[in-house]
Amino acid sequence: MRKSILxxxxxxxxYPGAEQPVLRDVSLxxxxxxxxxxxxxxxxxxxxxxxxxxxxxxxxYTGDFAGEVTICGQPADGKSVAExxxxxxxxxxxxxxxxVRPTVLDDVSFTPLNYGFADYKERGERxxxxxxxxxxxxxxxxxxxxxxxxxxxxAGALAMDPEILVIDExxxxxxxxxxxxxxxxxxxxxxxxxKTIVVIEHHAxxxxxxxxxxxxxxxxxVRWQKPVxxxxxxxxxxxxxxxxxPDVTRAAWLLQSDAPxxxxxxxxxxxxxxxxxxxxxxxxxxxxxxxxxxQSLTITGEVKHVVQMENVHLSYRTIHKxxxxxLNGVQLELRQGESIALIGNNGAGKxxxxxxxxxxxxxxxxxxxxxxxxxxxxxxxxLSGTVAYVFQNPEEMFIEDSVRKEIAYYLKARKLVDAExxxxxxxxxxxxxxxxxxxxxxxxxxxxxxxxxxxxxxVRPAVMLLDEPTANLDISxxxxxxxxxxxxxxxxxxxxxxxxxxxxxxxxATRIIVMHQGQIIADGTKDEIFADGLLLRRxxxxxxxxxxxxxxxxxxxxxxxxxxxxxxxxxQKEVAAIHGSR
Numbered sequence: 001m002r003k004s005i006l007x008x009x010x011x012x013x014x015y016p017g018a019e020q021p022v023l024r025d026v027s028l029x030x031x032x033x034x035x036x037x038x039x040x041x042x043x044x045x046x047x048x049x050x051x052x053x054x055x056x057x058x059x060x061y062t063g064d065f066a067g068e069v070t071i072c073g074q075p076a077d078g079k080s081v082a083e084x085x086x087x088x089x090x091x092x093x094x095x096x097x098x099x100v101r102p103t104v105l106d107d108v109s110f111t112p113l114n115y116g117f118a119d120y121k122e123r124g125e126r127x128x129x130x131x132x133x134x135x136x137x138x139x140x141x142x143x144x145x146x147x148x149x150x151x152x153x154x155a156g157a158l159a160m161d162p163e164i165l166v167i168d169e170x171x172x173x174x175x176x177x178x179x180x181x182x183x184x185x186x187x188x189x190x191x192x193x194x195k196t197i198v199v200i201e202h203h204a205x206x207x208x209x210x211x212x213x214x215x216x217x218x219x220x221x222v223r224w225q226k227p228v229x230x231x232x233x234x235x236x237x238x239x240x241x242x243x244x245x246p247d248v249t250r251a252a253w254l255l256q257s258d259a260p261x262x263x264x265x266x267x268x269x270x271x272x273x274x275x276x277x278x279x280x281x282x283x284x285x286x287x288x289x290x291x292x293x294x295q296s297l298t299i300t301g302e303v304k305h306v307v308q309m310e311n312v313h314l315s316y317r318t319i320h321k322x323x324x325x326x327l328n329g330v331q332l333e334l335r336q337g338e339s340i341a342l343i344g345n346n347g348a349g350k351x352x353x354x355x356x357x358x359x360x361x362x363x364x365x366x367x368x369x370x371x372x373x374x375x376x377x378x379x380x381x382x383l384s385g386t387v388a389y390v391f392q393n394p395e396e397m398f399i400e401d402s403v404r405k406e407i408a409y410y411l412k413a414r415k416l417v418d419a420e421x422x423x424x425x426x427x428x429x430x431x432x433x434x435x436x437x438x439x440x441x442x443x444x445x446x447x448x449x450x451x452x453x454x455x456x457x458x459v460r461p462a463v464m465l466l467d468e469p470t471a472n473l474d475i476s477x478x479x480x481x482x483x484x485x486x487x488x489x490x491x492x493x494x495x496x497x498x499x500x501x502x503x504x505x506x507x508x509a510t511r512i513i514v515m516h517q518g519q520i521i522a523d524g525t526k527d528e529i530f531a532d533g534l535l536l537r538r539x540x541x542x543x544x545x546x547x548x549x550x551x552x553x554x555x556x557x558x559x560x561x562x563x564x565x566x567x568x569x570x571x572q573k574e575v576a577a578i579h580g581s582r
Contacts, residue, residue, distance in 0.1 A: 002031035004070075005196050006053060006164060011067030013048060013057055022048045024220040026067070030164075035190045035197045037207040037228070040217030041242040042444050046200045047093065049217065050166050053198070054088040055081040072163060086115070089157030091150075093168040093200075098153045104128070104144070105137040108155045115160070127155040130185055143318070146392065146468070147174045147346030147500075154182065158189075165189065166198045171206060172471055175345040175500045176542035179203075183210045204246045205545055208232055208267035216241075233265040244479075247503075247562055248272035248545045254566060269548035276553065306462050306494045307334035307357055312366035314352055314518075323364075326352045328518040330366070334463070334494050339485070341505040342498040343529075344515035345540025350498035351392075353515070354465040357496075358389040371462050385414065388456035388492070392467040394448040395441055403427070403443075403451050404436040407458050414459065426454040429487055450484055457491040464488055466497045470504055482507050502544050506530065506560030514539045530558055 008028045014021040022045050030036060038046050051057045058065035059081050069076040072087050092098060101107035109124030117123060128134045131151045136144065144152065150172065157165060170186070171179035187210055189195040201207055207214060207228060214231035216223045218241060226234075232245045235253040244250070249265045252275055266272040314327040327349045334340060342350040355361045356368050359380040368375045371386050391397060400406045407426050411419035427433045430450045435443060440451045449469060456464055469485070470478045478501065485508055488495050499505060505512060505526065512529045514522035516539045522529060529535065530547055543551075543558075550559045550568075559565035 002033060004029050005032040005034075005072060006030040007068075007070040008049075008052060009068045009070075011052055011069065012065070013052070014064040015061070016063050018063075020220075021064070022220050023052070026220070026222055028215065028222055028225070030196060030198065032163075032196055033190065033194045035187070035210060035212045036215060037199050037201050037211040037213075038215045038217060039201065039207070039231075039238075039243055042446070044217040044241075045220040046217050047168055048220075050090070050168065050198065050200060053084075053164070053166060054090050055079060055084040056090075085111075085162075086160065087162055088164045088166060089160055089162035091153050091157050091165075091167040091170070093172065095150050095153035095172075096146075098156060099141050099149060102140055103137075104133060104139050104141065104152060107141060107152060108133075108159050111156060112159050120159075123159045123161070124155075127158040130158055131155040132181060140318070143324070145347040145351075147178055150174060151178070151182065154185070162195075164196045164198065166200075168200045170199050170201065171203060175540040176502065177537070177540040178346055179206070179500075180542075186210065204232060204244060204249070205268070208246050208249070216243075229264050229267060232267055233263075235265070246545055247565075248549050251546070251549070251562060251565055251569075252276065254562075255569065269545050269552055272545075272549050273552035304336040304493075305333050306336050306371060307332070308367075308369040309333075309353075309356070310367045310369075312356065312368060313364045314349075314356060314361065315364045326518055327356070327363075330518075330520060332513070332520060334496065336493045338494050339489065339508055339510045340494065340496045341509035341512050342496060342515060343500070343502075343505060343512060343539065343541060348515040348539070349518040350515055351467055352518075354389065354467060354496060354498055357463065358387045358465055359383045360389065384410070384461075385459050386461055387463045387465065388459060388461040389465045390452050390456050390467065390469070392471055394452035397452050397455055398440045398448075401439050402437050403432055403440050403454075406440050406451060407454050410455060411458055422458050422460075426458045429457070429491070430454040430484060446480060449481065453484060453488060457488055460491060462493045464492045464495045466495070468499055468501075469497055470499065470501045478504065500541075502530075502541065506544055506547070514541075516540075526560060527558060530560070 008026050011023055011026045012021050013023040026049060038049065040046050048057065051061060052069055055076055071084060076084060099107050101110050105124055108127050109120045112120040112123045128137055131154055133148065133151055133155060136148065154167065170182050174182065183206055186197050190197045211228050213225060214228055215225045232249055235245050235250060238245055246267055248269055249267055252265045252272055255276065266275040309330050309332040312327055312330040315323040315325045318324050330353065342353065344350055352361065356363055357370060359375045359378050362377050370383065375383060398406055400409055404423060408419055408423045411422055427436055430453060432450060432454060435447060440448060443451065470481050482504065485495065509526060512524060512526055513520055514529060514535065521539065522535050530543055536542055544560065546562065546565050547558050547560065550565065555568055559568055
């Protein structure tokens with residue numbers, strides 16, 4: 001029988017000034033050695049719940065707190081966050097705020113050093129080895145990519161060797177292979193060292209592959225706690241709350257309309273393939289598993305180049321006065337009307353390439369040309385009407401006290417006579433009218449992202465550049481972002497996103513550019529790119545579940561969306577019925 005390691009009894013918490021509590025009479029028990037996912041829609045109380053585990057609530061976050069918390073058999077009441085942190089490691093959603101020292105090894109060793117552990121440096125080295133960061137031990141924090149910083153924050157928590165590890169959004173900003181790497185680390189800690197792992201996660205495929213149990217939060221309450229397969233098979237209930245089970249699970253659920261929707265469902269592509277064959281769903285297998293490639297983008301007439309890069313190199317001088325290469329001989333042309341996804345592993349050079357286009361950084365060698373202008377060394381403000389760069393963290397763009405003023409600021413700074421008309425147009429186009437007088441910094445992540453896009457689109461640039469537009473958004477909000485990105489197409493000539501979100505890429509992009517170690521290693525349609533497994537592995541990427549399922553079922557083409565998959569399956573069933581009647 002498993003021993004309880006953390007208990008909450010009747011916990012209620014209300015933030016100052018809030019009319020309603022964010023947690024309502026929550027009782028929860030976590031067992032030693034569990035690997036548990038906490039899920040729920042935006043505002044359901046997931047992060048607030050976890051902040052009760054290590055004493056941040058009520059010690060650091062003030063408010064009305066009631067209830068009892070017990071950790072490792074001891075009441076948490078009266079214990080400081082520092083005391084509780086010996087037992088609970090926490091990696092926050094805004095993980096960059098956890099990095100406090102200049103170099104990687106200094107940072108990972110900082111907490112055990114502060115606690116007076118004589119082996120603080122050895123603890124840091126072990127944590128770096130676990131997270132694959134040993135080769136970066138002497139690098140400065142500002143030299144790391146966003147994904148590498150996330151790994152470092154995890155390493156910092158591991159350095160204390162806690163019994164419980166809580167990670168808020170473990171795979172945010174990570175490419176698929178590094179995301180798997182983090183979860184593999186967590187599984188090893190769980191299975192080999194008996195650590196209790198708690199993740200707040202929106203990506204159901206990771207929950208399906210790694211977690212043992214799931215807690216569902218809804219409006220500040222624990223709705224249920226179930227084993228992972230039972231939890232993710234509750235498709236109807238989850239969808240009603242805006243929570244998306246794995247795509248293959250939804251596909252299996254939707255295809256069983258002729259049977260009661262109560263039994264447990266497949267959670268990955270291999271299981272789904274066997275499930276659909278065993279149920280004799282009459283899916284016709286083609287003689288060849290090779291997909292039928294279709295060109296996603298057809299360009300007719302004169303091709304208009306918006307961006308041209310000729311043999312572009314980018315290096316920066318480190319504090320040791322050596323040159324660190326970031327981009328190596330990039331040749332690239334971006335054309336009018338394209339929806340382009342830049343993909344690749346962490347540190348591949350995606351963000352650097354976009355910053356070159358925006359004039360934020362200057363190439364070490366080569367030429368960057370945007371709409372006929374050579375941007376090498378051109379001040380970014382000179383390019384602001386031609387190129388709009390939307391940062392990964394949208395709140396970094398906010399300087400006013402209302403959404404309306406945020407959108408108007410850049411227009412008025414450029415003294416545009418139709419500024420007010422453009423503001424109203426953007427508020428309508430990006431569904432922000434009801435939020436026009438709200439402070440953008442107080443909006444949800446998805447709303448903030450819409451505001452940042454409206455700010456950029458308002459100046460009607462030729463090129464819109466977006467860095468990780470779906471980072472830290474729940475799946476429901478990510479689905480909405482596809483429609484928001486489609487809205488951009490009517491306001492700008494070319495849209496470029498740098499992302500690790502393969503679902504977004506498969507649904508939205510007309511052209512995919514794959515980067516690896518500062519070079520472009522592939523450039524093509526989604527059918528061409530996603531069919532090349534070797535290329536994806538080299539670039540730290542992976543097929544989506546539906547793409548893998550399409551291949552396993554031998555469908556005539558790779559499906560990138562659930563709608564496409566279901567439609568093709570129905571066609572195949574009709575074909576099978578016709579063949580069967582002969």
